[in-house]
Amino acid sequence: MLTQSKPQKLNWKPIIKELEAALGTKNVIQRKEELITYECDGLASYRERPALAVLPRTTAQVAAAVKICNKYNVPFIARGSGTGLSGGALPVEDCVLIVTSMMRKILNVDLENQRVIVQPGVINSWVTQTVSGAGFYYAPDPSSQIICSIGGNVAENSGGVHCLKYGVTTNHVLGLQIVTAEGDIVDLGGQIPEMPGYDLTGVFVGSEGTLGIATEITLRILKTAESICVLLADFTSVEAAATTVADIISAGIIPGGMEIMDNLSINAVEDVVKTNCYPRDAVAILLIEIDGLAVEVAANKHRVIDICKKNGARDITSAADAEMRLKLWKGRKAAFAAAGHVSPDYYVQDGVIPRTQLSYVLKEIEALSQSSGYRIANVFHAGDGNLHPLILYNNSIPGELEKVEEVGGEILKLCVRVGGSISGEHGIGAEKRCYMPDMFTVADLETMQWVREVFNPQGLANPGKIFPTPRTCGEAARAMSDTSKQFDTIKGVERY
Amino acid sequence: MLTQSKPQKLNWKPIIKELEAALGTKNVIQRKEELITYECDGLASYRERPALAVLPRTTAQVAAAVKICNKYNVPFIARGSGTGLSGGALPVEDCVLIVTSMMRKILNVDLENQRVIVQPGVINSWVTQTVSGAGFYYAPDPSSQIICSIGGNVAENSGGVHCLKYGVTTNHVLGLQIVTAEGDIVDLGGQIPEMPGYDLTGVFVGSEGTLGIATEITLRILKTAESICVLLADFTSVEAAATTVADIISAGIIPGGMEIMDNLSINAVEDVVKTNCYPRDAVAILLIEIDGLAVEVAANKHRVIDICKKNGARDITSAADAEMRLKLWKGRKAAFAAAGHVSPDYYVQDGVIPRTQLSYVLKEIEALSQSSGYRIANVFHAGDGNLHPLILYNNSIPGELEKVEEVGGEILKLCVRVGGSISGEHGIGAEKRCYMPDMFTVADLETMQWVREVFNPQGLANPGKIFPTPRTCGEAARAMSDTSKQFDTIKGVERY
Numbered sequence: 001m002l003t004q005s006k007p008q009k010l011n012w013k014p015i016i017k018e019l020e021a022a023l024g025t026k027n028v029i030q031r032k033e034e035l036i037t038y039e040c041d042g043l044a045s046y047r048e049r050p051a052l053a054v055l056p057r058t059t060a061q062v063a064a065a066v067k068i069c070n071k072y073n074v075p076f077i078a079r080g081s082g083t084g085l086s087g088g089a090l091p092v093e094d095c096v097l098i099v100t101s102m103m104r105k106i107l108n109v110d111l112e113n114q115r116v117i118v119q120p121g122v123i124n125s126w127v128t129q130t131v132s133g134a135g136f137y138y139a140p141d142p143s144s145q146i147i148c149s150i151g152g153n154v155a156e157n158s159g160g161v162h163c164l165k166y167g168v169t170t171n172h173v174l175g176l177q178i179v180t181a182e183g184d185i186v187d188l189g190g191q192i193p194e195m196p197g198y199d200l201t202g203v204f205v206g207s208e209g210t211l212g213i214a215t216e217i218t219l220r221i222l223k224t225a226e227s228i229c230v231l232l233a234d235f236t237s238v239e240a241a242a243t244t245v246a247d248i249i250s251a252g253i254i255p256g257g258m259e260i261m262d263n264l265s266i267n268a269v270e271d272v273v274k275t276n277c278y279p280r281d282a283v284a285i286l287l288i289e290i291d292g293l294a295v296e297v298a299a300n301k302h303r304v305i306d307i308c309k310k311n312g313a314r315d316i317t318s319a320a321d322a323e324m325r326l327k328l329w330k331g332r333k334a335a336f337a338a339a340g341h342v343s344p345d346y347y348v349q350d351g352v353i354p355r356t357q358l359s360y361v362l363k364e365i366e367a368l369s370q371s372s373g374y375r376i377a378n379v380f381h382a383g384d385g386n387l388h389p390l391i392l393y394n395n396s397i398p399g400e401l402e403k404v405e406e407v408g409g410e411i412l413k414l415c416v417r418v419g420g421s422i423s424g425e426h427g428i429g430a431e432k433r434c435y436m437p438d439m440f441t442v443a444d445l446e447t448m449q450w451v452r453e454v455f456n457p458q459g460l461a462n463p464g465k466i467f468p469t470p471r472t473c474g475e476a477a478r479a480m481s482d483t484s485k486q487f488d489t490i491k492g493v494e495r496y
Numbered sequence: 497m498l499t500q501s502k503p504q505k506l507n508w509k510p511i512i513k514e515l516e517a518a519l520g521t522k523n524v525i526q527r528k529e530e531l532i533t534y535e536c537d538g539l540a541s542y543r544e545r546p547a548l549a550v551l552p553r554t555t556a557q558v559a560a561a562v563k564i565c566n567k568y569n570v571p572f573i574a575r576g577s578g579t580g581l582s583g584g585a586l587p588v589e590d591c592v593l594i595v596t597s598m599m600r601k602i603l604n605v606d607l608e609n610q611r612v613i614v615q616p617g618v619i620n621s622w623v624t625q626t627v628s629g630a631g632f633y634y635a636p637d638p639s640s641q642i643i644c645s646i647g648g649n650v651a652e653n654s655g656g657v658h659c660l661k662y663g664v665t666t667n668h669v670l671g672l673q674i675v676t677a678e679g680d681i682v683d684l685g686g687q688i689p690e691m692p693g694y695d696l697t698g699v700f701v702g703s704e705g706t707l708g709i710a711t712e713i714t715l716r717i718l719k720t721a722e723s724i725c726v727l728l729a730d731f732t733s734v735e736a737a738a739t740t741v742a743d744i745i746s747a748g749i750i751p752g753g754m755e756i757m758d759n760l761s762i763n764a765v766e767d768v769v770k771t772n773c774y775p776r777d778a779v780a781i782l783l784i785e786i787d788g789l790a791v792e793v794a795a796n797k798h799r800v801i802d803i804c805k806k807n808g809a810r811d812i813t814s815a816a817d818a819e820m821r822l823k824l825w826k827g828r829k830a831a832f833a834a835a836g837h838v839s840p841d842y843y844v845q846d847g848v849i850p851r852t853q854l855s856y857v858l859k860e861i862e863a864l865s866q867s868s869g870y871r872i873a874n875v876f877h878a879g880d881g882n883l884h885p886l887i888l889y890n891n892s893i894p895g896e897l898e899k900v901e902e903v904g905g906e907i908l909k910l911c912v913r914v915g916g917s918i919s920g921e922h923g924i925g926a927e928k929r930c931y932m933p934d935m936f937t938v939a940d941l942e943t944m945q946w947v948r949e950v951f952n953p954q955g956l957a958n959p960g961k962i963f964p965t966p967r968t969c970g971e972a973a974r975a976m977s978d979t980s981k982q983f984d985t986i987k988g989v990e991r992y
Contacts, residue, residue: 197924202698432692
């Protein structure tokens with residue numbers, strides 16, 4: 001659709017003029033040197049320079065920018081802090097990047113009703129900082145929480161280490177003000193959890209910028225637990241750690257978070273972060289956070305320690321004070337960055353499997369590492385079955401990235417094979433859309449595309465994301481040729 | 497759309513013939529005497545006889561019936577047990593009712609991964625019965641749980657007394673197999689909580705049969721808590737009970753359920769159910785269920801009792817054993833039925849308000865009762881701010897229903913005014929669609945309608961529900977005339 005209707009040589013002058021009139025000259029970035037920043041997001045192996053980047057400060061300015069893009073039939077892509085790992089904010093050729101990082105106001109704090117309204121550029125950790133003094137916090141905590149934005153979290157339905165017990169972003173967004181792909185301002189959801197009508201808030205969260213741009217987000221905040229304890233259990237096999245995770249859940253205990261790191265990750269973290277609390281000779285460590293009333297935490301801690309011991313834990317460290325807890329989590333949260341220090345490059349995957357398949361899948365990943373010759377570090381949200389294998393490689397060697405992506409693809413297919421998913425929290429973006437046909441039938445994907453057409457009839461909002469195209473995805477193209485459907489050239493729905 | 501395209505005199509003979517061929521003769525009900533059962537659901541004041549009722553047993557039979565309806569351009573309406581309270585399963589003239597009550601198989605029980613797959617006609621309480629021996633349960637528990645079906649729960653996104661802590665139906669549905677309005681079989685969601693792509697499972701749950709018919713439902717089951725305690729606190733004012741609810745939540749305690757019943761409800765229940773544990777002279781009682789580890793329950797019980805006493809509770813009864821707990825809940829669950837015994841008829845509303853507005857709204861409802869002259873019993877999910885005022889009246893007096901509906905409407909508008917919603921768990925159905933413009937702008941409603949068109953382009957699946965029509969809703973018609981939109985005669989989207 002896009003490729004068909006886009007003029008061959010676009011005259012950007014009137015577009016720039018209109019954008020500058022609506023947003024102010026300094027908020028329209030057009031110099032190539034300045035645009036380099038916006039060529040990629042956290043998936044740095046995919047790059048494309050946008051024609052322009054604009055920095056709106058209000059919902060009205062976002063709407064104005066979108067309307068101008070519509071007028072000139074120019075694709076636009078929303079970007080928050082650019083920390084996404086699946087290329088969800090990757091520009092396409094001749095697009096306008098709408099950067100929300102100047103929209104950083106916390107608009108309303110209502111402690112009594114446990115909600116906070118923020119602009120999309122607000123940094124994730126600021127929400128908790130704002131309400132922690134009053135005994136509240138915002139639950140979803142991606143590892144990038146000190147730099148990633150709430151708008152990006154909404155787009156990718158981000159998770160984090162505490163999502164095992166408290167759910168991902170979609171469970172904490174009560175309402176949204178959005179600018180649709182055509183520039184209309186629409187309210188979805190509201191200030192209370194249950195609203196009648198279709199749950200369009202739920203559709204928008206995780207739609208990766210393909211349905212519009214969120215400009216005001218109403219978040220649910222939670223009461224901070226009376227007591228929190230973090231345990232570090234040291235295992236001589238990854239399987240033993242994985243079995244422990246399954247046993248803890250089977251016992252009816254839902255910890256705040258349960259994370260496994262393997263030996264490669266442990267040593268990378270110790271080399272870089274130097275927590276001095278991760279045992280370098282452990283084959284795997286399991287971090288378990290238990291929260292609740294003090295009596296509850298004490299009882300559950302006892303039960304969890306028993307389960308760890310039953311599964312052969314060599315040693316169990318308990319961190320009850322805040323400083324030690326933060327230290328234990330800091331290593332985990334820095335694991336991706338640490339991998340970047342022990343290898344020139346790394347490629348992170350984000351597959352989900354049923355918890356009961358953890359041991360099997362980890363063995364298969366180890367076999368893939370052996371057969372491919374790439375070291376694979378495993379650090380993951382074990383409680384959710386959300387794997388983050390980090391494939392270590394050297395991108396300066398031509399052809400390596402392609403090989404590594406193939407290994408990553410094998411891991412995703414393995415996840416699907418055992419009844420899992422190709423994404424837990426990083427989104428599909430530009431990176432994984434070719435794997436969508438491994439999970440969904442053509443009819444399933446068509447149904448989603450129809451919903452996209454409702455919000456985004458011209459296909460201008462974040463094209464080239466989530467859905468496979470024959471041009472880029474051989475496999476998807478094969479699947480689609482069965483019904484002679486071509487998603488890339490699909491006709492727009494007539495809007496009445 | 498419907499009124500325009502429907503032939504004036506439909507020849508039902510070929511339709512019946514095709515339905516009988518697909519479903520078997522005995523599964524196509526056409527005799528008027530037999531069809532009386534299907535004239536209404538739990539909202540018995542709205543009635544319309546369907547032309548036919550069919551009883552499929554498989555997904556393929558549902559798909560076949562829907563395809564036949566499409567072939568002859570006949571509207572169809574799915575019905576489970578018919579316990580809905582907003583007329584969601586109300587027939588329209590010349591429609592086929594697709595009754596799922598023969599689809600009662602529990603298809604799969606996977607305790608290890610905590611999920612159960614059921615057909616839509618399975619009764620809510622059967623799910624818990626099936627897994628309780630192994631220490632699991634299904635959380636959403638509408639008061640009608642011993643007769644309502646999971647398919648109906650999915651359609652209306654049903655709640656229940658335990659949804660304060662554990663969420664409503666949408667939080668417990670992992671995946672769906674649906675038959676779309678055109679008769680295609682599509683899978684939404686999956687076996688694990690987080691799936692990539694748009695959250696269409698979330699859109700379908702609560703869509704009240706307007707997007708298709710769920711034929712297989714994957715439910716999440718939870719571990720039964722180690723310990724459960726129910727407290728009954730006796731108050732001399734409804735406001736004191738309401739303040740207690742707000743104070744408990746503010747203290748960071750989230751009970752499994754928190755329900756308030758006023759004096760009128762208490763005495764109705766005692767007259768009918770005879771629990772002999774509800775104090776007949778209490779102005780209000782508050783039922784609080786606390787669950788978790790034994791140590792946690794003990795600690796929270798202590799804190800809750802303190803909060804109740806601080807707010808002037810006269811007396812607090814504690815039920816620790818299962819029999820006594822069930823007795824306390826039985827009265828609450830029978831409250832609607834009991835109202836039917838103390839008054840010839842009752843009209844139940846289902847508004848939601850921010851918890852902090854409970855005292856104010858209850859006073860306003862009392863004022864409405866005084867000014868209108870109707871007794872209003874209050875029994876509600878106080879923790880969620882989900883009110884269920886029962887307006888007592890006599891339907892045999894002409895014009896009374898209309899007056900009572902007006903009082904109900906005033907209550908809904910009051911809920912919206914304080915930042916709440918016109919439905920917590922009963923759905924919009926046929927009953928409350930005229931109030932949708934009080935909550936949503938024309939643009940909001942249009943966006944929902946566009947999504948409906950994706951799944952239901954011919955408008956044959958459950959017409960006349962959720963969305964206001966100028967023909968029936970004066971107020972909505974006024975709102976819509978602003979943009980000269982007529983939802984009832986909207987043109988179908990062309991499906992490519």
